[in-house]
Amino acid sequence: MVDVKSWDFSSFDGITLKIHEVGQGKPVILLHGLFSNAETNWIKFGHAGTLAEAGYRVIMPDLRAHGHSAAPHTADAYPSDVLIKDALALIEHLDLPDYHLGGFSLGARTTAKLLTTDIAPGRAILAGMGLEGLAGWDKRQGFFLKAIELRDTAKRGDPHWMAIQFMKSQKIDTVAAAHLLKTFSDMEPDAIEMITTPTLVLCGSEDRDNGDPEALANLLPHGHHVAVPGTHMSSVTKPEMAQEMLRFLSADI
Template sequence: MTAKKWDFSSFDGVSLKIHEMGEGRPVILLHGLFSNADTNWIKFGHAGALANAGFRVIMPDLRAHGESEAPHDPASYPDDVLVQDALALIAHLQLTDYDLGGFSLGARTTARLLVTGATPTKAILAGMGLQGLAGWERRQKFFQEAIRIRDTAKRGDPHWMAIQFMKSQKIDPASASLLLATFSDMDPAEAASIETETLVLCGSEDRDNGDPEELAAILLNGHHVAIPGTHMSSVTKAEMSQEMVRFLVG
C-alpha cells in the first residue's frame, strides 16, 4: 500500500507535507526528532498495519523535518509550534472523532496536545517516559550540542549517533536548532491531569526519555506495554504496530 501525500498550509503559512494511508477511523501519528513520517511510520510497516486494520493514518512531516518547510526565520518558531501545527491540522480536517499518537518528540507533542485542547478518543505515547516530558532542558542541551559539533565530532563521541541520524535524514541544522528551543517542560501534575486513555509503548531497552512505567502510572488512564528494542531499534519492530493496533481496536 502506497501513501498519498499532500501539502498543508499551517496556522502561519508554513507548508507541511502530510502523508496519508488507508481509509476509516482517523489516527494522527507524529514522528520523532530528526526523523520523518516515512522513516518512523511507513518504512517499517506501521502505517500499513494500521491501514489494514481499518484506519485512515494521517502522518505529517513535522516543521523543519522531512518534506515540510524548514524556515530560518525565528518568527516561524514560537513556543510549542508543533502543538500549534497539529491543532491547525486537526481543525483543517475537521476531526472530532479520532485517535492520536507519537514517538519520542511526537510523543512529547502528543502529551502537550492532550493538555492544550486536543480531544482524541485514545492516545499513544511511544518511546517516552516521565523524565522525557518533565526534563526536556537536559535533552535539548544534548541535541543543541550535537548540532553545534555535527561537522567536527569523531566516532565515539556521545553525540555521534544523533549526528549521523540527523545527517541521514537531511536535517537543516539552523532550522532544527530554532525548533528545539520551542519545546517546554511538562509539569508532572499536568501529565497527571490527562484523562484520555493512553498507551505508553516503549522498547524494553529504551530509557532515553526516562521510565515509561512511571509515566503510565501517573496518567489517570494509562497502560504500559514493553516491546523489543532500544530507542532507535524499537521503531523497526513489527511489535510496535501490533500493539498500536491492539490498543486502538480494543
C-alpha cells in the same frame, strides 16, 4: 507496498507542512520523532500499513523543519510550542468527529501536551517516552544543540555520534532544527495527572532515553504500559510496535 497519498497543508502562520496518509476508516494521527519524518518513523517499517490494513486512515505530518515540510531559517517562524500550534491547526483543518492521536519520542511529547488542550481524541499513544522526557527539557535540548554544533567534527565514540549520524541520514537542516529545539516547553507531573484520555505508553524494553515509561503510565489516570523489543532507535523498526498500537486501538476499554 501501501499507497501513500501526500498533500500540502498551510499551518496557522502560512508555513507549508507535508501531510502523508494511507488507508480508509477511523483516523489515526501519528507524529514522528526528532530528526525523523513520517516515512522513516511510520511508513518504512510497516506501522502505517499494518494500521491501514486493519481499517484505519493513518494521517502522518512531516513536522516543521523535518522531512518534506518547510524548514525556514528565521527565528520568528519558531514561536514557543510551535509544534503544538501546528498540530492544533491540522486537527482543526481535518475537522474529524472521532480520531486517535499518537507519537514517538518528540511526537509523544507533542501528543502529551496536546492532550492538555481542548482536543478530544478517543485514545492516545505515547511511544518512546518516559516520565522524565516530558520535563527537564533543558538537558536534552543542550545535548541536541551540541550535536548540531559537532556535526562535522565529532568522532566515533563521542556521545553525540549516533544523533549526528541520524541527522545526516535524514538530511536535517541544522539551522532550522536549532531554532525548533528552542521552542519546546516542559510538562509538569500535575498536568500529566489531568489527562483523561486512555493512553498507551509504548516503549522499547531497552529504551530509557526519555526516562521511565512505567512511571509515566502510572501517573496517567488511564495509562497502560507495554514494552516492545529494542532500544530507542531500534524499537521503531520492529513489527511489535505496530502490533501493540493496533491491539490498543482496537481493544475494548
